[in-house]
Amino acid sequence: MSYTIFEEGHISSPLGYRATGISAGLKDGAKLRDLALIYSQEPCTTAALFTTSLLKAAPVFFNQAILARSQDSTRAVLINSGQANAGTGQAGLMDAIECAKIAAEELEVPRDSILLLSSGLIGVPLPMERMRDGIRRAVSELDSGGGHRAAAAILTNDTRVKERVYQFNLREGRQITLAGMAKGSRMVHPKLATLLCVITTDLAMDARLLNQSLHQSSARSFTRLSLDLDTSPNDTVLLLANGAADALPITEATSWEFGAWQEALNALLTDLTQQIVRDAATGGKIIQVTVRGAPSEESAQHVAQKIAHSTAVRQACARGQPDWGTLLVPIGCCGEEVRVELLDLFVGHLLLMSKGVPVKFDRQMALQLFSSPEIDFTVDLQLGPGAATIWTCTWNGEML
Helix, strand or coil: CCEEECCCCCCCCCCCEEEEEECCCCCCCCCCCCEEEEEEEEEEEEEEEECCCCCCCHHHHHHHHHHHHCCCCEEEEEEEEEECCCCCHHHHHHHHHHHHHHHHHHHCCCHHHEEEEEEEECCCCCCHHHHHHHHHHHHHCCECCCHHHHHHHCCCCCCCCEEEEEEEECCCCCEEEEEEEEECCCCCCCCCCCCEEEEEECCCECHHHHHHHHHHHHCCCHHHECCCCCCCCCCEEEEEECCCCCCCCECCCCCHHHHHHHHHHHHHHHHHHHHHHHHHCCCCCEEEEEEEEECCHHHHHHHHHHHHCCHHHHHHHHHCCCCHHHHHHHHHCCCCCCCHHHCEEEECCEEEEECCEECCCCHHHHHHHHHCCEEEEEEECCCCCEEEEEEEECCCCCCC
16 A cells, blocks of 8 residues: 555645635525535646436536536636536526636636536526625635535535545655545435545646546446436536646556556545445445456446345345345346356355355354444355455335
């Protein structure tokens, strides 16, 4: 491990960033923070991931248009919670454009250097009068220590802030800081959950390599988070790199420097993913499904997703019943290569099936493992090198 955790860090801990989170009256409860702003003193190279939903929110359309023109000029990210600005038509897009215009004017930066995120109720327009006043106040309250306030302001039905900061050194001795904050939790009503994440770093990297790096890390973290089967129209991950650490830019994926960076980014996104699933499981149980020995990583991920989505498996976990045979149902219909005579199953460290045959095990231990707040399943197909882990959860009182 080449990185260390900066315990007191936040989204504006990397050099050259400032942030804040204020109450603009966008959510119920006048004192709740609901408008966040992250600002870089230097233009940022930006990598992004967006929802796969065909019903994209206005901020997603806006950001995609901005980044299609330039990925090297981002100066700020404005995030509101309370209203998703999704399902709001052309009027919602015009509201998004106005928000970016106001932020750019107040920050005295180009209009196409502002990116937008929104989270909250779908089909509800932004309260623009409050947004206008809130943006101006947020700009006036920016400071280098405001990251914790920003992380609190992006929450909706979340129960806790999700943030983490890592630091690592490059060969020439320059310290690099990598910070992330996220929001995401279980759905209260269909289509009301949103995964939003902003990552900042003072590293310098070209846009092509930065996008490659973000896709690689997300493929092993956020895309393996399965709380329910709905996809938000707002889901967005932004990675901003402003080069303020004054280190040489990373330009080669084969370099030692890129390897150190990638290790830290992988750890950060996995950390945030696990924070999200722990928040979603408040009062319920966290379920981790690991499939190994598959012909490929993609095959392993598919089998793990089938298990994570299984009603029978989730029901057994929710009730604390050691009904391990329910694992066989999704494995058997996953559509991937499976040879039952090779199959091993574990709950935690406890072996349940070996080479496709049930084994004797401590029933009391199995009951204890199924009743614990965090349940780990491991499936070994013994067919190849592929492995993948999926995180999901049950919720308080969920009997499915």
